[in-house]
Amino acid sequence: MTVTAAEVRSTDRWARRSPWSMLTTPAVLLAVTGALLLYLRGADLDEIERRSINADVITQRFVEHVELVVVSTALVLAIAIPLGVALTRPRARWLAAPFLALANLGQAIPSIGILVLLAVTVGIGFDKAVIALVLVSALPVLRNTMVGLQGVDRSLIDAGRGIGLSRGAVLFRVELPLAVPVILASVRVAVILNVGSATLAAFTNAGGLGDLINTGIALNRNTVLLTGSILTAVLALAADWLVGVADHYLRPRGI
Template sequence: MLQSNFFTKYLQFLQERYPDILIATRDHLTISAVSIVLGTVVAVPLGMFLAKNQIKWLHTFIFTITNVFQTIPSLALLAIMIPLLGIGVKPAIFALFLYSLLPILRNTYAGFHSVDHSIVESARGMGYSSIQRLLLIQLPLAFPYIMSGLRMTTVYIISWTTLAALIGAGGLGELIVSGIGVNKEELIISGAVSAIILALLADRILGSIEKRVFRKAKSSINTSTV
């Protein structure tokens, strides 16, 4: 009986507040997507560079810095951003961008190291330039590693973005924080469940993209190197 009453009450809540939930979801997606795109734009080329140029001190320095960002508690990093960038969306995006770097960088670096050297040499023998070998051979073969890092980062960032509400960035975390403040279970559940669904959907979509792109790339490589 209690469950039935809560379910009815929750459906009524959704009918009344769904515009607010949609706006919060849109803001959440925007913050997460921008952070992940920025992290990818920086970490993938950097990982490719480190894999191609084995400069030990630079490798150690960059991975140490990105590791430090990853070890800072998310709430503490958001708090650090306030005196630097103020409150709102900008500091939230910058903090989440810093969090996104390590998994993508590490997997990109590992992916390029996993490429069979004989395939690269075969492409060299066929007249491929260094840029062609990088873009047409090494990058497609390293793609599953890169996507694995991207998928993991996406799930983490969507989850951590809920904390961005604490510095006025909005998103689904705002529903959760408001729900805690007024002791309203419907708000808390809506924010939490929506964030979980977003993370699962994003992982599923990226997984599908990974399979399709890698299948086509591998087929193209096999054809061109035979």
């Protein structure tokens, strides 16, 4: 999955927002979460619903979901960005096409397919779900790291070399800063993919908000289903907001 120019422009507009306007999203998300909790407190729940969406269960499932997203996203960044940088270096460019073909193959497999395949071959649990999430979301970051670095004006690189900077210094002081908007646009996509795909981790005993959604569907309890779905949406929007904040402060001034 390649991040489109429209998504990069959306990130650019986000980065130009004032500090006060950045507080709008968390305020709305807090209001939605508070309204949900107030509704659950006053709703006439049956015994199954009370067992499924009490405070302890909701907190546990939410924390499990956050852990899945944070760990998988951290691994994606640790793997995809250095690999994307390496594949843009002159000596390794011939490896770029095979790596992208392999990544595209992994991206073509549905998330649930990867989870089931890992469950059948190596078992179930948190770590298997994390592997599946990494396989699902690594391609956008890998591809856009390469696209961002390849899009840096060659004259700027030559100018850096001309004033005596080493290749490493040019990479970290010229190329990567200029590629930040494109890379972070793909990180935004990867994070949202992980939040959504992590709901499927419930099928492999990894927990998360997917447990609430599955319980609501299996037991025909719409309140449980809506609770899991709303909290998943809130988490996805919160993650998107955090990436936008990172973009605002990490991109070089004037870009």
